[in-house]
Amino acid sequence: MAKRLGSGTHKVFTFVTIVQMFFWAVLQIMAVGTILNTMFGIPVWVAAVLSGIVVTLYITLGGLRAAAGTAFFQVLVITVLLAILLPCAIYYAGGVDGIYSGVIAARGKEGTLVFSKTIFFDWFLVSFFSYLNYAIMDQNVWGYCYSIKPGTERKFILWSAFLWLPIPCAAGLLGVIGLSTGIQVNPSVILPAMILNTMPVIFSYGFAIIMLASIYSTAGSCLNAFSSLFVNDIYIPYVKKGQPDETKLLPLARKMTIIGGLLASGVAIFPVSLLFMNYAVAAIAIPITWPFVLSVCWKQLNKKATILGMVLAIPVALVVGFLPAIGITIIDIPLWLGYLITHLVALLVPVIGTLIQPNKEFDFAMMQAE
Numbered sequence: 061m062a063k064r065l066g067s068g069t070h071k072v073f074t075f076v077t078i079v080q081m082f083f084w085a086v087l088q089i090m091a092v093g094t095i096l097n098t099m100f101g102i103p104v105w106v107a108a109v110l111s112g113i114v115v116t117l118y119i120t121l122g123g124l125r126a127a128a129g130t131a132f133f134q135v136l137v138i139t140v141l142l143a144i145l146l147p148c149a150i151y152y153a154g155g156v157d158g159i160y161s162g163v164i165a166a167r168g169k170e171g172t173l174v175f176s177k178t179i180f181f182d183w184f185l186v187s188f189f190s191y192l193n194y195a196i197m198d199q200n201v202w203g204y205c206y207s208i209k210p211g212t213e214r215k216f217i218l219w220s221a222f223l224w225l226p227i228p229c230a231a232g233l234l235g236v237i238g239l240s241t242g243i244q245v246n247p248s249v250i251l252p253a254m255i256l257n258t259m260p261v262i263f264s265y266g267f268a269i270i271m272l273a274s275i276y277s278t279a280g281s282c283l284n285a286f287s288s289l290f291v292n293d294i295y296i297p298y299v300k301k302g303q304p305d306e307t308k309l310l311p312l313a314r315k316m317t318i319i320g321g322l323l324a325s326g327v328a329i330f331p332v333s334l335l336f337m338n339y340a341v342a343a344i345a346i347p348i349t350w351p352f353v354l355s356v357c358w359k360q361l362n363k364k365a366t367i368l369g370m371v372l373a374i375p376v377a378l379v380v381g382f383l384p385a386i387g388i389t390i391i392d393i394p395l396w397l398g399y400l401i402t403h404l405v406a407l408l409v410p411v412i413g414t415l416i417q418p419n420k421e422f423d424f425a426m427m428q429a430e
Contacts, residue, residue, distance in 0.1 A: 074294060076344060087338060088282065091334055092272060095249070182395075279324075286317070343381030350406040354410055369410040
C-alpha cells in the first residue's frame, strides 16, 4: 500500500485496520461472555475477562499457526455437531409442520416470509453494505495464507469458504426452530437459549465447548493481525525506518498481543447487542475498502484523492455507522443508509479526483520490480 499510494495512505489504512481488528477481537470476547451467561448463568463480565485472558495466552504462545490449526479443527467439529443437532432439534419441535405452526404463532404470517420491506431494509441492506468489505479484504483469510504452505493459498481459501457455508445456514435454521418453540430472548442469544431449553444437557455442554473453540480461534486471529500490523506496518517502517533489530520483533509482537487482548477484555464488558456490535465493526472497514479495490484495479488512481476519500469517510463511518450500531445516535437515519453514504464517500472521492487528475506515471510492473 505504501508503494502503491504513498506513506500517508498506508498510515491511514494501517490505523483503520488495527482499530477494526481490535474491535473484532472485542466482539468475539463479548460472544463468549454472552454464551456462558445464557447457558450457565456466569456473569457476562467475568466470562469476558477470563476468556480474554485465555485466548491472549494461547495465541501469544502458539502464534498464527495455532490460530490456523484451531480454525481447521473448529470447522470440522462444528459441522459434525450441527449435523447431529439439527435433526434432533427438528424432531423436538414437531417436524416441519410444527416449526411452521410455531413461527406463525410467534410472529404471524410475516415470520414465514422470505422477502418483505422490513427484511430488505432492516436486514439485507444493512448486512450487504456492512459486510461487503469482508469478501474483499478479510485479514483473517490473508493472515492464514501466510502461515500455510506456499502454493496452496487458492485451495485453502476456496475450501475454507465452501466448508464454512453450511454452518451459518444450519445455525440460522436452529434459531428459527428456537423461535418456533416460543423462546422469548434477545435475538443474539436465541441459538444457545434454544439448545439449553430444548436439548439434553450433554448437547448444551457440547455446544458450549465447540462455540468457545470457534470464538477463541477467531479472536486469536484478530489479535495476531493486530500485533502483526503494528510491528510490520508501524514499528518497522516508521519507528525503525526499515532497519529493525530482528531479535526484538517477536517479543514486541507478543507484547502487543497481550496489550490488545487485555484491552479487548476490558471493552467487552460493556452491554452491546452482538448483532449490532457486528455491524459496528463492519462499519470501521468501509473507508478503506474502496481505496483498496481501486488501487488494485485502476492504474491511474490519484493518490491524494484516495487518502482524502479515506480521511473523509472515517468520521462519516463513525457518526452514521459505528456509533448508531452500538446505540449512540447523532444523526437519525436508517443504518443501511449510513453504510451506503460511507461507501459512496470512500468510493466517489477518489474516483472523481482521478477523473479530474489521473496518475499517468504509475506502473504495476515497476512496483513489482522494486
